Amino acid sequence: MPGLSVGEIAARVGRNLMEQVTDGGVAARRVTGVVLDEPGGRSAAGCLVVAAGRAGADVHELLHDVDSRSAAGVVLPPVEIGDDVAALAVKLEIAVWRRAPDADWLTVVDAVRQLVSGARDVDQGDLGSVPPGDLPRLADAFADMLGGPVIIEDARFEVLGYSTFTGTVDHGRDAAILGRRMPLEWLGHLEAVGALDTLLTSGDVVDLSDGPWQARRRLLCAIREEGQLLGILWVAEAAAPLPADVATRIGDAARIASPHLRRHQESQLAERSGRARSLRMMLLDGEAPTSSLVEELELVPATAYVVLAVRPADGAMSDPAPRGRLVDCIALYCQAYRWRAATTSIGGTAYCLVALSDGQAAEPVDSLAEGLLRNSGRVLGRAVHVAVSEQNARLEAVVDLRAQAERVLHALERRAPGEARVLTTQAAAPQLVLDRLVAAVRERDAGERFDKIDVLRAYDEAHATTYTRTLAAYLEAHGNVSRAAGELGLHRTTLRYRLRRVGELAGIDLDDPDERLLCALLLRSLAPGE
Known part of the structure; x- marks a missing residue:
C-alpha cells in the first residue's frame, strides 16, 4: 500500500518540526500525501493537512473541516491544545500534530512530502536532486x-520556468518566454483545435504537428494534483526529432x-490569501485598497470598472470545493483572454472585478460574460447565472457595482430559474426598478396600510x-381572462368565479387601476409558491 502510516510519520519526523498530539486511534492508517489548508477546501482524502495561517482559528471547527475532507491527519499551528481537542480527534479518528514554534510550515510540508514520496518508490532518476519548487x-x-x-x-498560462536552449525552435517559444505567458495566438490555436478543452479537463497528452508562426511539433500535458489543474508542461521539437515514446x-x-508546482503555489499562498481578503473587503465594504495591491491586481490604469457575479442557477454554493473551482475557472478564463481582472468569492457567489481600457465597451464585456457562462457551467457540471453590473470610472464605486450585480442575480433567479443565462443591468432595469418600488411599498406606514393581500x-x-x-x-396576464385561465388550467367561468370571491374575501376592487397596480407590486415581492 502506498504512503506511510501515521505511526511511521510520527517516528520519522523530528520534534524540531512537529510534535504528535494524538494518533487519533488510527496509527496504522496510511498517509498518501500532504496538502496545505488553503481557501477552497479541496479534497484531502488520505492526506496530512498542514494548517498554515490558521492561528487563532477555532480548532474544533478546523478538525471537523479536515474530517469532512477525509484527511488522515492535521498539523496545527504552535498553539495550546487541550484534552478536549485530543478527545475530539480520537472521536473523528484524525491524527493531530502541532508544528514546532521555530519550524517554518513550508519546511514541514517538504519534509512530510519527501517521506511520503520516497515511500512510493517512484524512480525519478536525476530529477530527485531538483530542490522542491525549483522550476x-x-x-x-x-x-x-x-x-x-x-x-x-x-494554470493561468504564465511561464514559471523554461529550459536553457541555445538553438532555434520557432517564434512561439521566444514569444512565450519574453512575454512570460502563452501567446494569445497559441491560445486561440489550442481552442480552435479542441486542445484547450483537453488540457483544462483531463490529463491526456496533446500532440500538435503545427501551430502559429510555422511552429514545429509540440506536446503538451496538464499538470494535476487530485484532479486540480496546477499547470501546463510543453516540449517542442528542435533540430532532432523527439523520442518515439515522448508521449509516455x-x-x-x-x-x-505536480509536487513542485504545488510547492510553488504554497510559497505564494500567504500573498494570495492577503490579496483575496483585501479584494473581498473592497467589494463588501468599499474599503480602499492600498496602491500596491491595486498595482499587483493590475487594476490601474483603467477607464472604467465592471463587476460580474457568477453562481449556479439552482442556488448559491455551500460547499467550498466547487466554489474554489469556480473562482479558479473565472480567473483562468480572464487571464487566458487578457482581461485585467481580480476574482474572489463571497458567500456562495463568485465575483470578478474587471478593469477596462479604452476600446473595451459593452460588447466585449458581454462576450466575456458569455464565455464565463460556458466555461463555468462546464467546470461545475451545472447551469450558472452570470450578472453584469454597469460600468463606473471610479474604483471606489466597486462596492455599489457588486451590490448591483447581486440584485441582477436575484432578478435572474426569478426570470430564468435553473437555466444558464447572462443578464446585464441594463436589460434587467425594468425588473430592478420594480423591485425598488416593491421594497418601498412593503415599508408602508401604519396610517397608509394596505393589508388586503x-x-x-x-x-x-x-x-x-x-x-x-x-x-x-390574472394580474400577470394583464387582465386577460383566457390567458390566465390557461396558465392555471381552469375554465374561464371558474376563473371569473374565483376573482369574484377574491373581491368578497379581501375587499380587493379589480376595477380600480391603482388597486390593481398596488396588488401586482405586493404580489411581486412574494417568493414563488407563496
Missing part, C-alpha cells in the same frame, strides 16, 4: 528527459512536476385554497 532546474531536467526544449506554465515520457514528467393569504392558509395564486396569474 527552472526542473525544466532543464525535463528537457534532458524528453529530448527537446521545455516550458512550464501555471511527458505524462510521467507531468506527474513528477395579507387577508387573502391568511384565508388561503386557513382553508387550503389558492386565491392568492389566482389573483397573481
Whole structure:
C-alpha cells in the first residue's frame, strides 16, 4: 500500500518540526500525501493537512473541516491544545500534530512530502536532486528527459520556468518566454483545435504537428494534483526529432512536476490569501485598497470598472470545493483572454472585478460574460447565472457595482430559474426598478396600510385554497381572462368565479387601476409558491 502510516510519520519526523498530539486511534492508517489548508477546501482524502495561517482559528471547527475532507491527519499551528481537542480527534479518528514554534510550515510540508514520496518508490532518476519548487532546474531536467526544449506554465498560462536552449525552435517559444505567458495566438490555436478543452479537463497528452508562426511539433500535458489543474508542461521539437515514446515520457514528467508546482503555489499562498481578503473587503465594504495591491491586481490604469457575479442557477454554493473551482475557472478564463481582472468569492457567489481600457465597451464585456457562462457551467457540471453590473470610472464605486450585480442575480433567479443565462443591468432595469418600488411599498406606514393581500393569504392558509395564486396569474396576464385561465388550467367561468370571491374575501376592487397596480407590486415581492 502506498504512503506511510501515521505511526511511521510520527517516528520519522523530528520534534524540531512537529510534535504528535494524538494518533487519533488510527496509527496504522496510511498517509498518501500532504496538502496545505488553503481557501477552497479541496479534497484531502488520505492526506496530512498542514494548517498554515490558521492561528487563532477555532480548532474544533478546523478538525471537523479536515474530517469532512477525509484527511488522515492535521498539523496545527504552535498553539495550546487541550484534552478536549485530543478527545475530539480520537472521536473523528484524525491524527493531530502541532508544528514546532521555530519550524517554518513550508519546511514541514517538504519534509512530510519527501517521506511520503520516497515511500512510493517512484524512480525519478536525476530529477530527485531538483530542490522542491525549483522550476527552472526542473525544466532543464525535463528537457534532458524528453529530448527537446521545455516550458512550464501555471494554470493561468504564465511561464514559471523554461529550459536553457541555445538553438532555434520557432517564434512561439521566444514569444512565450519574453512575454512570460502563452501567446494569445497559441491560445486561440489550442481552442480552435479542441486542445484547450483537453488540457483544462483531463490529463491526456496533446500532440500538435503545427501551430502559429510555422511552429514545429509540440506536446503538451496538464499538470494535476487530485484532479486540480496546477499547470501546463510543453516540449517542442528542435533540430532532432523527439523520442518515439515522448508521449509516455511527458505524462510521467507531468506527474513528477505536480509536487513542485504545488510547492510553488504554497510559497505564494500567504500573498494570495492577503490579496483575496483585501479584494473581498473592497467589494463588501468599499474599503480602499492600498496602491500596491491595486498595482499587483493590475487594476490601474483603467477607464472604467465592471463587476460580474457568477453562481449556479439552482442556488448559491455551500460547499467550498466547487466554489474554489469556480473562482479558479473565472480567473483562468480572464487571464487566458487578457482581461485585467481580480476574482474572489463571497458567500456562495463568485465575483470578478474587471478593469477596462479604452476600446473595451459593452460588447466585449458581454462576450466575456458569455464565455464565463460556458466555461463555468462546464467546470461545475451545472447551469450558472452570470450578472453584469454597469460600468463606473471610479474604483471606489466597486462596492455599489457588486451590490448591483447581486440584485441582477436575484432578478435572474426569478426570470430564468435553473437555466444558464447572462443578464446585464441594463436589460434587467425594468425588473430592478420594480423591485425598488416593491421594497418601498412593503415599508408602508401604519396610517397608509394596505393589508388586503395579507387577508387573502391568511384565508388561503386557513382553508387550503389558492386565491392568492389566482389573483397573481390574472394580474400577470394583464387582465386577460383566457390567458390566465390557461396558465392555471381552469375554465374561464371558474376563473371569473374565483376573482369574484377574491373581491368578497379581501375587499380587493379589480376595477380600480391603482388597486390593481398596488396588488401586482405586493404580489411581486412574494417568493414563488407563496
